[in-house]
Amino acid sequence: MDENSPLFAIAVAAELAGMHPQTLRQYDRIGLVSPRRTAGKSRRYSMRDVAQLREVARLSSEGVSLEGIARILQLENQVSALSARVQELESALAEEVLNRPGRRVFASSVEGETVSLRHGTRTSRRTELVVWRPAAHPHPAELPPLD
Template structure:
């Protein structure tokens, strides 16, 4: 069981959130909190839904209207989804780097071009010594 498991009936969720069940039905109609439905069409709330209901109550107590609350919740849900996507991409990148180590190593050539290098190799450097002598006019 995790925070997304739909386990609470509407009466229990309302009690946990400190609200009336009719308020939860209204929030469902408005799309503020959308519980899952059973085969018999009854609502089942998760712990995350209850936390979201408490957040709605807190924001309402601070004076926000339901449309403002809906927008805040929408943005918070987008943040959560984007954070999950970032973690997914970080994992994919880490896997890629582990599976193909050293394939993305580059150096700059004397001409300024980008030169790919194999893992464990160093860029060839020109090690010639050039002595500069000023021209003397005799």
């Protein structure tokens, strides 16, 4: 079982969150915390839903409006989804590195672009010699006077 498994009927979820069941129904109606539904349309709350309900209660007690709470929950849900995606991509990358070690090497070109190289190769290096010579400036004594 994970934190998103719909386990609790509304009465149990309300008790766990320290709220009245009618409050949970209202939050569901306005889309603040929306539990899953059974085939018979009964609400089933997960542990994550209960945690969000507790967060709603905390924020509400601090004076945050329901619109503000909705935005905070939306952003928290977005962060959770993005974190899960990052973890998924990190796992895929780690698996790829383990399955094909040394297959790809990346370097930076002179222009700053990322280039892919075969394992064991190097980028060609620029070897031109650039000589800098200062422009011929007259000696300060040869300059015309400033007016």
